[in-house]
Structures are given as C-alpha cells and as structure tokens.
Amino acid sequence: MQVTSVGHAGFHIQTTAGSILCDPWVNPAYFASWFPFPDNSELDWDAIGNCDYLYVSHLHKDHFDPENLSKHVNKDATVLLPDYPVPDLKRELEKLGFHKFFETEDSVKHTVSGPKGDLEIMIIALRAPADGPIGDSGIVISDGETTCFNMNDARPVDMDVLGEQFGKIDIHLLQYSGAIWYPMVYDIPKGTKRNFGKQKRQRGMDRCRSYIEQVDATWVVPSAGPPVFLDDALRDLNDDHDDEGNIFPDQIVFLEQMRIHGNNGGLLMIPGSVVDIHGSEAVLSHPIPDAEVDKIFSNKAEYIENMAQKMAPVLAAEKASWAPAEGEPLLEAIKAKFEPIMAQSDVICDGIGYPVGLVMGDETVVLDFPKRLVREPIDGEGKYRYGFRIAPELVRTVLRDDEPDWVNTIFLSTRFQAWRVGGYNEFLYTFFKCLTDERIAYADGWFSEAHDDTASIELGGYEIQRRCPHLKADLTKFGVVEGNKLTCNLHGWQWDLETGACKTSKGHELRTRKL
Numbered sequence: 322m323q324v325t326s327v328g329h330a331g332f333h334i335q336t337t338a339g340s341i342l343c344d345p346w347v348n349p350a351y352f353a354s355w356f357p358f359p360d361n362s363e364l365d366w367d368a369i370g371n372c373d374y375l376y377v378s379h380l381h382k383d384h385f386d387p388e389n390l391s392k393h394v395n396k397d398a399t400v401l402l403p404d405y406p407v408p409d410l411k412r413e414l415e416k417l418g419f420h421k422f423f424e425t426e427d428s429v430k431h432t433v434s435g436p437k438g439d440l441e442i443m444i445i446a447l448r449a450p451a452d453g454p455i456g457d458s459g460i461v462i463s464d465g466e467t468t469c470f471n472m473n474d475a476r477p478v479d480m481d482v483l484g485e486q487f488g489k490i491d492i493h494l495l496q497y498s499g500a501i502w503y504p505m506v507y508d509i510p511k512g513t514k515r516n517f518g519k520q521k522r523q524r525g526m527d528r529c530r531s532y533i534e535q536v537d538a539t540w541v542v543p544s545a546g547p548p549v550f551l552d553d554a555l556r557d558l559n560d561d562h563d564d565e566g567n568i569f570p571d572q573i574v575f576l577e578q579m580r581i582h583g584n585n586g587g588l589l590m591i592p593g594s595v596v597d598i599h600g601s602e603a604v605l606s607h608p609i610p611d612a613e614v615d616k617i618f619s620n621k622a623e624y625i626e627n628m629a630q631k632m633a634p635v636l637a638a639e640k641a642s643w644a645p646a647e648g649e650p651l652l653e654a655i656k657a658k659f660e661p662i663m664a665q666s667d668v669i670c671d672g673i674g675y676p677v678g679l680v681m682g683d684e685t686v687v688l689d690f691p692k693r694l695v696r697e698p699i700d701g702e703g704k705y706r707y708g709f710r711i712a713p714e715l716v717r718t719v720l721r722d723d724e725p726d727w728v729n730t731i732f733l734s735t736r737f738q739a740w741r742v743g744g745y746n747e748f749l750y751t752f753f754k755c756l757t758d759e760r761i762a763y764a765d766g767w768f769s770e771a772h773d774d775t776a777s778i779e780l781g782g783y784e785i786q787r788r789c790p791h792l793k794a795d796l797t798k799f800g801v802v803e804g805n806k807l808t809c810n811l812h813g814w815q816w817d818l819e820t821g822a823c824k825t826s827k828g829h830e831l832r833t834r835k836l
Contacts, residue, residue: 322467322598324492326590327369328361330384330473330545332494336464338438339373341401343460343471347389349632350382350548351734352715353639357383358549358571359617360628361592370394373435375419376401376444376460378473379453380410381729383500383548391417399423399435403446403458407763409725410456428479430461430486440464443486445477450751450764451791451812452476454729467491467598470536474500474545476528476811478794480535492598493538497529497575498546499568502732505558508740518566524813526570526578528799531810533584535798539601542588543575551629552636555735561622573618591617644717651713652686654720655679656695658756663693666761668768672748672828678705681713690752707749710738728754745826747791774832780807783818783833790816790829807831 323335330344347366349356370393377385377400396418402411404427411422425431427446432439441463448456452475459472461483468487474496483490504517533541547569550558560567560574576587588596593608607614617624663670673690678698687696687705715731724730728750731737748768755761776787781802789796794811801808806824807816814825816833823829 322462322464322469322491324469324494324542324596324598325369326542326544326592326594327364328357328359328592329548330378330494330496331357331361332471332544333369333372334462334469334471336440336462338433338440338464339435341374341376341440341462342369342372342394342398343376344378344384344473345369345389345394346383346386348386349551349635349639350386351730352643352718352736353636354550354552354555354734354736355383355548356551356628356632357592358547358628359591359624360631362632364592366393372398373437374399374401374423374433374440375414376471377410377414378403378459378471378475379457380413380455380726381453381457381474381733384473385410385413387413387417390414390419397421399433401425401433401442401444401460403427403444403456405446405456405458406448407455407759409454409760428482441487443482445475445482447475447477448767450755450767451747454726454754455760455763461487461490463487467600469598470494470538472496472532472536478811480532480798483536489601490536490538491600492540492542492596492603493533493536494542494544495529495532496545497526497543497572497578498570499525500546500548500733501568502735502737502739503568503745505568506735506737506739508738515564515566518564518568521568521813522566522570524808524810525568526575528810528813529575530578530582530584531799533579538586540586540588540596540598540603541579541584542590542596543572544590547571549625549628550735551625551632553629556625556629558735559621559625561625571618571621589614643714644721646682646712646714646717648713648717651681651684651716651720652695652697655686655688655716658720659688659695660693661758662752662756662761663688663690663695665758666752666755666765668765669748669752669755669761672768673707673746673752674748674827675706676702677749678708679716680708680710681716684713704740706742707746708740712736725757725760726754727756743827744824747826777832779836781818782836783807784836785818785834786832789814790823790831791826807833 325333334341375398399421425444443461457475459475472495579587670690677688774786789809805818816831821831
C-alpha cells in the first residue's frame with residue numbers, strides 16, 4: 322500500500338486493487354478563512370483525481386471541495402458512501418456528476434470488487450447532530466497485506482470494532498489540532514481566553530493520544546489540520562508566535578507530544594509526501610529535501626507570509642463574490658428562513674430556551690426561540706443571554722445562497738464575535754446547522770430519543786453511568802477524573818461528580834454516586 326498526503330485530511334491511497342482518493346481539499350473554505358497548510362495548490366490534481374474510488378468523509382468544506390471535485394476528479398470513480406440518515410452528501414456529489422455509489426452500512430466490513438481486484442473496507446458513520454454537518458465518518462481500508470484507518474477528524478465512540486473486523490491496524494491517520502471558533506471569537510477577557518485556549522489545545526491532543534492508544538497502530542500520521550489563516554484580519558490565529566493559548570498546533574508539536582509519552586511511531590507528512598507501507602514496514606519520502614521540510618515549521622511565520630502573498634488574488638476573488646453589505650433590512654429574510662424551522666423543532670427551541678441576539682452592522686434581529694419568532698428588539702430588553710455579531714455581507718451571502726448550515730459557513734470562518742452567559746448551548750449550534758426541513762426533523766428527533774444509560778462503572782471513587790450523557794462515549798476509555806470533576810476527553814465536556822450537573826452545557830446530567 323502506498324499512502325500519499327495531498328494536504329490537510331486528504332490522502333491518495335494506492336493498492337493493487339485500485340486507488341482511493343480521500344477528502345481532496347485545495348480551495349479556501351469558510352469565507353476564505355481557511356487554506357490548507359502546508360500549501361498543496363501546486364500538486365498535480367488531474368493525476369491525483371484519476372482515481373478508482375472516492376471517499377468524502379462529510380460535508381465540511383475542508384473535506385468536501387466542490388470546485389476541486391468538479392474540475393479534477395474522475396466522475397466514473399466509485400464513491401464509497403457513508404451510511405448517513407440524511408442523504409445530503411450523496412445529493413451534493415450527484416450534482417457534481419458522480420454517478421457510481423457503493424452505499425455502505427455503518428461499521429460493517431464490505432468487500433468492494435473492481436477490475437483490479439478486491440478491497441475490504443469499513444466506514445464508521447457518526448450520526449449525531451454534533452458530528453460534522455449532520456454526519457462525520459472514518460474509513461478502514463485493507464488490501465490483504467496492509468490495513469489503514471483514516472479517521473480524519475471524526476470522533477468514533479467504539480474502537481473495539483476495528484480489532485474485531487480487521488485485527489492489527491498498520492497506519493492510523495487522524496486529527497490532533499483545533500478546528501473550531503472557540504474561544505477566539507468570544508467576548509471575554511484576553512487572559513481568560515488564553516486560559517480556555519490552552520485547555521482546549523491540550524484536550525485536543527490528549528483526545529488524539531487516547532485514540533492512538535486504543536487503535537494501537539504501528540504508524541501514526543497527524544493530519545486534518547491545522548488550517549492556515551492568510552487574511553490579515555485573521556493572521557493572529559496561526560500558531561506561529563509562541564501563544565500557549567493557540568488551538569491550532571502543527572504536526573511538529575503533536576509529534577513531540579507523542580514522543581514525550583513514549584510513542585515513536587509518528588510520521589510527518591506534507592502534501593506530496595509518500596509512505597510505502599507493507600504490513601508493519603514503512604518507508605517515508607518527501608517531495609522536497611528534508612531541510613526544506615524542516616524550514617516550513619521552523620520558519621513558519623515566514624512561510625505563512627510567502628503563502629499569503631501568493632494567495633492574495635485568490636482571497637480577493639473570494640471576497641468579491643460575497644453579497645454587498647448594504648441592502649434591504651435583514652429582518653424579513655431571516656424571518657422567512659428561520660421561523661418555519663423553529664416551528665418544527667420543539668426540543669431544540671426549548672433546549673435553547675432564550676432569545677438570541679443577532680447583530681449585523683447597524684441592524685439587530687432577535688431570534689426568540691421560546692416564542693418561535695424572529696422579531697425586532699423590545700425596548701429595555703437588555704443584553705441577550707446568547708448573541709452573535711456578524712458582518713451583514715456574510716449574512717446576506719448565506720441567505721442569497723440558501724445555505725442550510727451557518728456553522729459550516731459563517732461560524733467556522735471565525736469572521737464573527739459571540740457572547741454568552743453560562744455554558745455552551747449545543748441546541749443553539751445544532752439549530753444553525755439544520756436549516757432545512759429534513760435536517761431539523763432528524764436533529765429534533767435525535768435529541769428527543771431516549772438513550773440507554775443503565776450500565777455503570779467505577780471511576781475515581783465514584784459509581785457513574787458508563788456512557789457520556791453528551792454523545793454516549795464510553796467513559797471507561799474517555800473519562801478522566803480529577804477530584805470531583807469528570808472530563809470526557811472525546812469532546813472535553815465536564816461534570817460535577819458530587820451533583821451530576823454538567824459544567825459545560827445546559828442539561829446532560831450525569832448519574833453519579835460517591836463510593
């Protein structure tokens with residue numbers, strides 16, 4: 322098996338039974354905030370796209386790049402399709418001309434037969450509303466000699482299925498860096514923001530190491546991040562100035578974390594790097610001399626500056642495509658978009674529980690979730706418990722384009738500010754990623770469905786429910802107890818073990834008893 326990095330979470334996997342192209346991203350994403358790092362724009366994308374199989378893990382735009390897929394990827398490639406409850410991914414790929422689909426079942430091993438031979442694959446499909454834009458996934462690929470687990474930025478709950486179905490994993494590709502807007506966009510003191518960022522940075526790497534220990538692959542490739550921010554307004558988000566609160570550490574930082582914890586199986590790959598792997602044996606080569614690879618990371622600020630100059634015309638063109646900032650008041654357009662969704666989502670609206678302020682330049686609109694209304698502010702209403710400050714051109718653009726997901730456009734761009742009183746509200750961000758009838762119906766039903774939490778475990782002197790109240794992770798594997806605080810390292814959510822109260826978000830109480 323030959324695994325070639327094509328940047329970020331993208332890999333070209335060559336086997337004797339055919340080639341699989343995974344998550345090929347090259348064009349800027351999220352209102353041109355994110356670019357792949359290191360630069361992958363000069364790879365031979367026509368050659369890369371001449372593949373036998375295509376795997377797109379989910380619809381986040383740093384994995385699903387419609388322009389690249391349209392221009393460069395073979396439309397006769399067989400798409401290895403995750404088992405999602407909402408068929409948005411298949412529909413989007415069909416729009417681009419893909420017409421051959423191998424529809425998998427979640428966490429079931431399949432044999433895919435082609436003219437060059439057979440491959441064994443399994444796609445682990447995550448279906449919770451918090452997973453990507455209604456779905457995320459990871460893929461296992463075996464050619465009979467070598468087994469690769471490409472987890473990208475998915476967060477599977479059950480790793481036992483890997484060993485049960487495939488035995489030893491030879492190479493593991495997975496995310497270790499941040500891919501979110503928290504805490505950078507929040508209106509909180511600078512020192513507090515740095516402390517939150519420091520905690521999130523470490524939790525992300527701790528979670529990654531937990532997955533590495535569970536999968537126990539011979540070789541590990543840190544991937545799926547970080548992006549690089551080339552817009553002058555966002556350049557401070559790059560981890561190139563010794564900010565311990567930066568949530569975007571690069572591959573070198575994580576490989577050092579692995580070594581500190583006794584794992585020397587990490588491989589550094591940049592776009593164009595190739596690892597020839599035969600079972601447990603691996604040979605790594607880079608497209609440029611090793612000294613030049615080192616300079617990318619040792620002189621990172623200089624590399625980013627050069628990349629910013631190169632990509633300035635691309636960034637300018639993207640900004641020119643946005644809707645104008647000026648126009649008719651936004652109230653009626655937002656009302657028409659949101660109120661039908663609110664009317665269908667009792668569980669989510671009640672979970673949000675408060676009016677939310679949406680400040681767009683000189684105009685403020687209130688999303689009154691308790692009353693299922695979009696309205697103007699009321700005199701004396703004061704500061705809203707949750708609020709967003711977003712440039713009107715961004716809002717006008719997503720409305721113009723009838724975007725079903727503001728999380729996958731505005732929020733991941735980090736081109737906004739937010740405030741909140743109290744903890745994270747998962748229902749609120751779920752609403753913003755479910756702006757279609759089909760998505761909101763699925764998400765509302767998912768939250769209202771009862772989950773079994775009857776199994777118990779002992780951890781840190783407490784008897785607690787085995788499954789995390791958030792997304793049902795196994796707390797024997799992801800739970801960490803410090804004093805009377807439980808942290809689930811899958812997403813970093815926390816509970817007070819004395820009371821069972823969730824410290825991260827409203828609701829999600831934990832069943833707990835001190836032993």
